[in-house]
Amino acid sequence: MQTMIKRQVATQACMDRFADKPYAPGVRDCGKLAAHALHKLGRKAPLLTRATHKTEAGALKYIRKAGFKDLVELMDATLPDSRIPPAAALPGDIIAMAMPDGDPFGCSLTVALDNGRILGFKDGVCQVLVPLAYVTAWRV
Known part of the structure; x- marks a missing residue:
């Protein structure tokens, strides 16, 4: 039970810092x-x-300079051996959402909330979303 309370506190902290705030590369992305x-x-x-x-170009340059093809590879290095099926995500876990074909980042990182919802960026604002197309997820 303590673990779920810690996860709830962590996701609330993410909501407090990011929800309903505009996308800003390097600050809120x-x-x-x-x-x-x-x-x-x-x-x-x-x-x-x-x-x-x-900028987004700067973020992509950083990812490539660090030796990764995309955000999925970077997250695999950040959380080695932590991949899980997205449907198994608990609050606070990281879920990679699909991006349009050709997107150089390969995914958009989001935070699992509860009831199948996520916190992520859409239309230039960080908001609570219902996910449609997963790439993968990582247990935190």
Whole structure:
């Protein structure tokens, strides 16, 4: 039970910091959202927190310079051996959502909430969403 309370507190912290706020690369983006969730659950995420980009192109450059093809590879390195089916995600877990074909990031990182909902960016704002197309997920 303690674990679920800790997860609820972590997801509330993500909601307080990101929900209903505009997308701002390097300040409020999916990588910063995922890093915040990891931090609140007691996990370090140096690959996410070291990024100091101010544009999407800068974020992509950082990912590639770090030796990764996309965000999925970066998250696999951040949370090794932690992949889970998205349907098994608990509040606070990270879920990679599908992006349009050709998107260089390969996915958009979101935070699992409850009742199958996620916190992520859509239409330039961080909001609570009902996911449609998953890529994968990681247990935090």
